[in-house]
Amino acid sequence: MKDKRSPSQLEAVWKESDMAGGRKVDAMVMIMRTNGCCWVKEGGCTMCGYREASMHDVTEADLLSQLEQALSRYRGEPFVKIYTSGSFLDDNEVPPAVRERIFEAFSGCERILFESRPEFITEESLAHVPKTVTVALGLESSDPEVLRTAVHKGFTPADIERAGRLLKSKGLGVRTYLLLKPPFMTEAMAIEDAVRSARFADAFSDEISVNPLNVQRATYVERIWKRGEFRPPWIWSLIEVFRQLSGTVSARLMSSPSGGGASRGVHNCGECDECALAAIERFSFSQDPADLQVECGCRDRWEAYLRSEAMLGTPADLDRGLENDLALRE
Ligand code: SF4
Numbered sequence: 263m264k265d266k267r268s269p270s271q272l273e274a275v276w277k278e279s280d281m282a283g284g285r286k287v288d289a290m291v292m293i294m295r296t297n298g299c300c301w302v303k304e305g306g307c308t309m310c311g312y313r314e315a316s317m318h319d320v321t322e323a324d325l326l327s328q329l330e331q332a333l334s335r336y337r338g339e340p341f342v343k344i345y346t347s348g349s350f351l352d353d354n355e356v357p358p359a360v361r362e363r364i365f366e367a368f369s370g371c372e373r374i375l376f377e378s379r380p381e382f383i384t385e386e387s388l389a390h391v392p393k394t395v396t397v398a399l400g401l402e403s404s405d406p407e408v409l410r411t412a413v414h415k416g417f418t419p420a421d422i423e424r425a426g427r428l429l430k431s432k433g434l435g436v437r438t439y440l441l442l443k444p445p446f447m448t449e450a451m452a453i454e455d456a457v458r459s460a461r462f463a464d465a466f467s468d469e470i471s472v473n474p475l476n477v478q479r480a481t482y483v484e485r486i487w488k489r490g491e492f493r494p495p496w497i498w499s500l501i502e503v504f505r506q507l508s509g510t511v512s513a514r515l516m517s518s519p520s521g522g523g524a525s526r527g528v529h530n531c532g533e534c535d536e537c538a539l540a541a542i543e544r545f546s547f548s549q550d551p552a553d554l555q556v557e558c559g560c561r562d563r564w565e566a567y568l569r570s571e572a573m574l575g576t577p578a579d580l581d582r583g584l585e586n587d588l589a590l591r592e
C-alpha cells in the first residue's frame with residue numbers, strides 16, 4: 263500500500279506530565295517522521311513495530327518543517343521529548359545541522375529527552391548536545407542471551423553500559439528502558455529478568471523506565487501472540503518488579519505502559535486494570551511503595567498463573583488456552 267503520509271508533517275505531538283528538576287512538570291512530546299531506525303533494515307527487534315513508522319527520503323527541509331509545526335504548538339513547557347522511532351543521534355535520521363536547529367529552538371527548555379541506540383553515542387555526536395539533555399537507552403534486558411535471541415537487539419548490555427557511562431561523564435542524563443517480558447519467558451522469569459536488569463542499569467541511569475511488552479502490528483511477537491504462545495505481562499508483575507526494586511536502587515523508577523489494560527498490552531482481569539495502572543502512575547512520580555497498593559481477586563489468579571507456568575514449563579498464554587478449551591466443550 264502506498265504511504266500517504268507526508269514526510270514534512272510531524273507524526274504526532276501531545277502534552278503530558280513528567281519530571282524535571284525533581285518536580286512534576288508539563289512536557290511536550292513530538293514524534294518526528296524520519297528515515298527510521300537503522301536496525302529495522304537488519305530485521306529489527308522482535309517486539310518493535312517501528313518499521314511501519316519509517317519513511318524514505320525524508321530531507322533536512324522536511325525535518326525543519328516538522329520542527330516548525332512543533333514550535334507552533336509549543337507553549338513553553340519545561341520538558342520536551344523528541345521521539346523519532348529510531349535514534350536521534352543517527353545522522354541518517356536527523357542530520358547534525360537539524361539537531362543543532364532543534365537544540366537552539368528549545369534552548370530555553372529545562373529538559374530535553376531523545377532516544378538513541380548506543381552505537382551513535384560517541385564523543386563526536388555528543389560534542390554539541392546541551393547539558394539539559396537526557397538520552398533514553400533501550401537496554402531491555404541485562405542478559406546478553408535474551409538480547410540476542412529473544413529481542414534480536416543487535417547490541418549487548420555492555421554496549422549500553424559504555425554509552426550510559428559516557429553520557430554520565432559528560433554530565434548528561436540517562437533514562438534506561440527495560441522490556442518487561444520479552445518473548446519466550448514465563449511471567450516469573452520476566453519479573454526476575456527486569457529486577458536484575460534494573461540493578462545493572464542503576465549504575466549509569468538517572469531513571470529506569472520499565473516498559474511492559476505491548477504487542478505491535480506486523481512484529482514477530484504479534485505472530486506468536488496470535489498463536490497463543492505469548493501473553494503480555496500482568497500488571498501485578500509490573501507492580502511486583504517495583505515492589506522488589508523500591509528502596510534498593512538510586513534511579514527513579516517509572517512506567518507509562520502503552521496499550522495498558524488491552525489484550526495486546528499489560529493487563530489484569532479487566533476489572534482492576536484502570537486502578538492498577540493509576541497506582542503505577544502514582545508510584546512513578548512519588549516512588550512511594552504504598553502507592554502500589556491495589557486490591558482485586560485476580561491477584562490469586564495471577565499467583566496461580568505463575569505456579570502453573572512453572573509446573574508446565576511453558577510461557578504460552580494459559581488463560582487463553584483455558585478459555586478456548588472451555589469454549590470448545592460448550
Ligand atoms: S526497538 Fe529501537 S532499536 Fe529495535 S528496531 Fe525498534 S527502534 Fe530500532
Ligand SMILES: [Zn+2]
Binds near residue numbers: 530531
Ligand atoms: Zn483484577
